Amino acid sequence: MQANVDIAIVGAGPFGLSIAAHLRGSGKSLRIFGTPMQIWRRHMPKGMMLKSAGFSSTICDPGRTFTLRHYCEQQGIPYHEVGLPVQLDTFSAYGLAFQQRFAPGLEDVPVETIDACAEGFALQLANGGSFSARKVVLAVGIDHFRHIPDVLAHLPSERLSHSGEHRELERFRGQRVLVLGAGASAFDLAVLLEDAGATVQLIARRSAVRFNYDEPLNRPLLKRVSMPMSGVGPGWKQRTCTDIWPWLYRYFPDERRLRTVREFLGPSVGWFMRERAEAVSQLLGFEIEAARAD
Ligand SMILES: Cc1cc2nc3c(=O)[nH]c(=O)nc-3n(C[C@H](O)[C@H](O)[C@H](O)COP(=O)(O)OP(=O)(O)OC[C@H]3O[C@@H](n4cnc5c(N)ncnc54)[C@H](O)[C@@H]3O)c2cc1C
Structure with a gap:
């Protein structure tokens, strides 16, 4: 040693x-x-x-x-x-x-x-x-914490992959690809897959897509006061977390800290993707119950 x-x-x-x-x-x-x-x-x-x-x-x-x-x-x-x-x-x-x-x-x-x-x-x-x-x-x-939902886990690896496996998307050219999820990764991939020549269908459990900001530039004064900008998006809660009490958070009891991590933020798509994301063919409010390769 x-x-x-x-x-x-x-x-x-x-x-x-x-x-x-x-x-x-x-x-x-x-x-x-x-x-x-x-x-x-x-x-x-x-x-x-x-x-x-x-x-x-x-x-x-x-x-x-x-x-x-x-x-x-x-x-x-x-x-x-x-x-x-x-x-x-x-x-x-x-x-x-x-x-x-x-x-x-x-x-x-x-x-x-x-x-x-x-x-x-x-x-x-x-x-x-x-x-x-x-x-x-x-x-x-x-x-190290990639997750595949149980209902899909049995599918063969040539048909099912995790978003973290994809740097190059060229191999999907001409293929039909189903993207699961409604966060930034899902919509980024869906749009880039279309650019690479794939036909994309997106499915997600949530019934609406959230974007991280509405208007990042020239925000009206009222909006700047009611929803101040922070490193993790606009809002007083966000601003408090990043600028006012990040150190205080460490002294919270474990249960409270973990609850905050679970409930805070959640999936949202980059504001600059709105137009492209809205053009992706999408089925929202659906949960996959079973899947088989054929
Ligand atoms: C698609 C995608 C988009 C994202 N976009 C953003 C964004 O716009 N802004 C943002 O702030 N965050 C974004 N994130 C979140 C991002 O993952 C984190 O912000 C950031 O990478 C976390 O940094 P990190 O240093 O903790 O981990 P990572 O960047 O994941 O780095 C982990 C490091 O640990 C090393 N490592 C792992 N295991 C071992 C081991 N056993 N031995 C030695 N080394 C090891 C790896 O080699 C690597 O160097 C995004 C994530 C994803 C997946």
Whole structure:
């Protein structure tokens, strides 16, 4: 086993990288693992745009020295705080530049196991290496939690796939594809599949589609007061969460914290997709009870 470090970060997406940036210069010894910006570069469809606005898509470093706006200015990429969707490729490249600047020693190796030990935690790496860390920060994202509804789970993999499997959509050209869901992923995929030459039908349980904002630019004063803008969408509850009590939230009892996570936000489609999304053939208010391949 290699030498002990103070902190190991598992994950090199926006959160892992941001934590690494904050811990740099803290005097603590640190190792960070993961494939930089993995889901953004490999598991989201080409051509997608971010639902979060420019100002809320920055990866945070302690001095706010390398925001998405700084990156776009350096690269000559058009940028606005709100009202101009951020391209997936721009955000992925920004994340990589952030990593090179703040976590240059990143190790692109999966962590296989983490066990408690006398020094804190013993970490086993997929390349056979191992070491111990006093503290571990898990920032492994959502990709390990892909869910396929039970009624569909028996379908063969050549007929059924999860949205997280699709970077390239070319292979669907000329095919009929059913997209299940009414959130941003579902509508982004439906539209991009149509662009790739597929015929798309969307089905969802909810009876109406929600969009994240109505009018991001030139919002009337009344709207700005009654529904103030925040990093997670407009509204006082949203604003309170992001700007007023994010720290307070951590002191809530577990049950209350988890309930907030379950009930807050929910599926919504990017405002800039409205016209394209409304043109997708869709059956809303339907739940699939059974499915078979024929
Ligand atoms: C289609 C889609 C669109 C989205 N659009 C937006 C958006 O517009 N705005 C927004 O804010 N959020 C968006 N999200 C949510 C997005 O997933 C999160 O905001 C963000 O990626 C979370 O960052 P993260 O660092 O927690 O995880 P991730 O970005 O998922 O990164 C996980 C990291 O963990 C690493 N990892 C996992 N397991 C291991 C292991 N065992 N060992 C080592 N490393 C490991 C991976 O390699 C990767 O580096 C979107 C998500 C999806 C699926």
